[in-house]
Amino acid sequence: MELMRAIQQLKLNAVSTAWVDAVWECEFTDAEPLDSSIEEEIKEDVNVFKKAYKQLQAFSTEDDNTQSVWNVFGENGVSVKSLVAVLACFILGAKTKSSGVEQRRHSLQAASLYLLLLRIPGSVANKVFHQILFDTCLEVVLKCWPQSSGKKRKKDTLKCSQGDAKSGKRAKPPKKVSEEMEIDEEEEEEEEEVYFSAQDLLGMREDVAGLVRTLLKLLEKFSLRDKPQSADSCVRLFTELTNFEPVIGELSFSEKRDVDKLQSLPELAYHGLWLLCSSNHGEGNECRRRVFHRLLYVILMMRKERAKPCLLPPSQAICNARDQAILFISHIVDEQKEATLPLLKILVQHICHQMVEKAEYRASGAQAVGKLVTQMPCHNYATFVKWLYNYSLNTKVAFRMFALDVAMVLLAQEEREADEALEPDLAAYLSHRFLVRSVVYGRRSDISPTVRAHAMHCLAQCLELPSHNATKWIHELFSSSSTTGTQTMMETGRSEHTLKRAETAQKQP
Incomplete structure (x- = not known):
C-alpha cells in the first residue's frame, strides 16, 4: 500500500517509546532531539513529507466509502503518538535564524502534514490535536521565511522612541548611539549566517502557500470555538500574510472561493480571516473582534509591538495593505451587518484614539474613517458624528x-x-x-x-x-x-x- 510505504519512510519503528513519551510530556517545547542517525535516514528522501501528505489527502474527505486511516494505522502497527512526535521534531527544527533552507522546508512540510492529520475525520477521537503544537505550526511560517524587513523594524522601533523624546523625554545620546551600533552589528552577523538563493525562496514560498492552504481547508470544518488562543494565532498569522507579497489586480472576498485556485498569499490570508469571522469559530463577536483588532493596526499603518505600536513607513506596499484591510472590513460589515456594526463603531473610535500628529498618517486615517462610516446606517452615522464633536474637544x-x-x-x-x-x-x-x-x-x-x-x-x-x-x-x-x-x-x-x-x-x- 502506497500510504504505508510513505509512512515507513518516517522511521517510526526506529524511535523509542521513551523518547516519544518525553516529547509529549514536555508538550512539544524543549523536546530531546531525535537521534541523529534516524533523522538523517528520514532526510535521505527530500520529499518524504510531501509523499506522506499526498497519500493522506485521500483520507481527509468525509466520503462514507473512504476507509478510515486510523484503522489502517492500527492494522499496520503505526503509532499515531509516535507519528506526531516525529513531525513535531522536524517542525521545531527551524526555530533559529541560522537554520538552513532544508531545515526550513522540512519544518513547513511537516507542519502541513500535521495540519492535514487534524483535518482527517477521527483526529479528535485519536487525540491528534495539541494546542501548543498547532500554534507552533502557525509560528513556523513567520520564523521560516527570511525576515529581511524584520531587521528594519528594529530601527523603526528605535526611531519611534526617539520621536517620543521630541515630545518631552530626551534620550541619552551615548546609549542611543550604542544601541544603533549594536543593531547594525547584529544585522551584519545575521546576513552572513544564511544566504538564500532565488530558487530557495521560491521553494519556501511554495511550502508556505501549501501550509496556509491546508490550514484553510482545516478551518472550513475544524472549529476553534473552544480554542481562543489558537484562534488568536490564526488571526495573527493571516494578518501578517496580508502584506506578504504584492497582489495583482483587486482582491475578491467572495464566499465561494476554491482555496486551491487562490494564488497570492494575501488572497489566502483574507479568505482565512473571512472564515474566522463565521459563526463556526465562536458565538457572539469574539472571533470577529480579534480580526478587527488586528486589522486596526494595518489600517493605522503600524506594527503592534508588545509595549507600544510602532509606525511603519508609508510605502506603496503598506498603503496597499491598508486599502485591502478597509475593503475587507467593509465587505464583512456589508455581509454581517447586524453582528458587526458594534465592532465597526469601536474600530472607528480606536482609529481616532490611536492617531498620531504626523500629517500623512492623519490624512490616511481620515480617509479610512470616511470609507468605513459609509457602511453605517443613518442612526449609527449620526451617533458617530455626535461622538466626533466631543472628540474634537479633547485636550x-x-x-x-x-x-x-x-x-x-x-x-x-x-x-x-x-x-x-x-x-x-x-x-x-x-x-x-x-x-x-x-x-x-x-x-x-x-x-x-x-x-x-x-x-x-x-x-x-x-x-x-x-x-x-x-x-x-x-x-x-x-x-x-x-x-x-x-x-x-x-x-x-x-x-x-x-x-x-x-x-x-x-x-x-
Whole structure:
C-alpha cells in the first residue's frame, strides 16, 4: 500500500517509546532531539513529507466509502503518538535564524502534514490535536521565511522612541548611539549566517502557500470555538500574510472561493480571516473582534509591538495593505451587518484614539474613517458624528487636528437624509451644517495655534468642496446677519469654554 510505504519512510519503528513519551510530556517545547542517525535516514528522501501528505489527502474527505486511516494505522502497527512526535521534531527544527533552507522546508512540510492529520475525520477521537503544537505550526511560517524587513523594524522601533523624546523625554545620546551600533552589528552577523538563493525562496514560498492552504481547508470544518488562543494565532498569522507579497489586480472576498485556485498569499490570508469571522469559530463577536483588532493596526499603518505600536513607513506596499484591510472590513460589515456594526463603531473610535500628529498618517486615517462610516446606517452615522464633536474637544492637540481631517472627509461625501427610524434629536448630526459650524468653525479660535491654523485652512477648503451645502453653510457663517453671527459666537464660546475647563481640570493635581 502506497500510504504505508510513505509512512515507513518516517522511521517510526526506529524511535523509542521513551523518547516519544518525553516529547509529549514536555508538550512539544524543549523536546530531546531525535537521534541523529534516524533523522538523517528520514532526510535521505527530500520529499518524504510531501509523499506522506499526498497519500493522506485521500483520507481527509468525509466520503462514507473512504476507509478510515486510523484503522489502517492500527492494522499496520503505526503509532499515531509516535507519528506526531516525529513531525513535531522536524517542525521545531527551524526555530533559529541560522537554520538552513532544508531545515526550513522540512519544518513547513511537516507542519502541513500535521495540519492535514487534524483535518482527517477521527483526529479528535485519536487525540491528534495539541494546542501548543498547532500554534507552533502557525509560528513556523513567520520564523521560516527570511525576515529581511524584520531587521528594519528594529530601527523603526528605535526611531519611534526617539520621536517620543521630541515630545518631552530626551534620550541619552551615548546609549542611543550604542544601541544603533549594536543593531547594525547584529544585522551584519545575521546576513552572513544564511544566504538564500532565488530558487530557495521560491521553494519556501511554495511550502508556505501549501501550509496556509491546508490550514484553510482545516478551518472550513475544524472549529476553534473552544480554542481562543489558537484562534488568536490564526488571526495573527493571516494578518501578517496580508502584506506578504504584492497582489495583482483587486482582491475578491467572495464566499465561494476554491482555496486551491487562490494564488497570492494575501488572497489566502483574507479568505482565512473571512472564515474566522463565521459563526463556526465562536458565538457572539469574539472571533470577529480579534480580526478587527488586528486589522486596526494595518489600517493605522503600524506594527503592534508588545509595549507600544510602532509606525511603519508609508510605502506603496503598506498603503496597499491598508486599502485591502478597509475593503475587507467593509465587505464583512456589508455581509454581517447586524453582528458587526458594534465592532465597526469601536474600530472607528480606536482609529481616532490611536492617531498620531504626523500629517500623512492623519490624512490616511481620515480617509479610512470616511470609507468605513459609509457602511453605517443613518442612526449609527449620526451617533458617530455626535461622538466626533466631543472628540474634537479633547485636550490632545493631535485629536483635535484629526477631528478636523475627518470632518473634511465627511463633508466631501454626499449629505445624508434622515430616515423614518432616526430619532429627531440625532437628525441634526446628519447635516453638513453641523460639521461646518460645530466641528470645523468651532476650532477657529482653539487655544493651540496649530489647531487654529488648520481650522482656518479647512474652512478655506470647504469653499472648494463639490458639496453645495458645505459652501452654503460657510457663506452663512460669514454673512452680515447679526443674529447668525451672535448665535455662532455663542456656540463657539460654549465649546471653547468646555475645552479650557477640561484642560484646567487635567492640570490640577
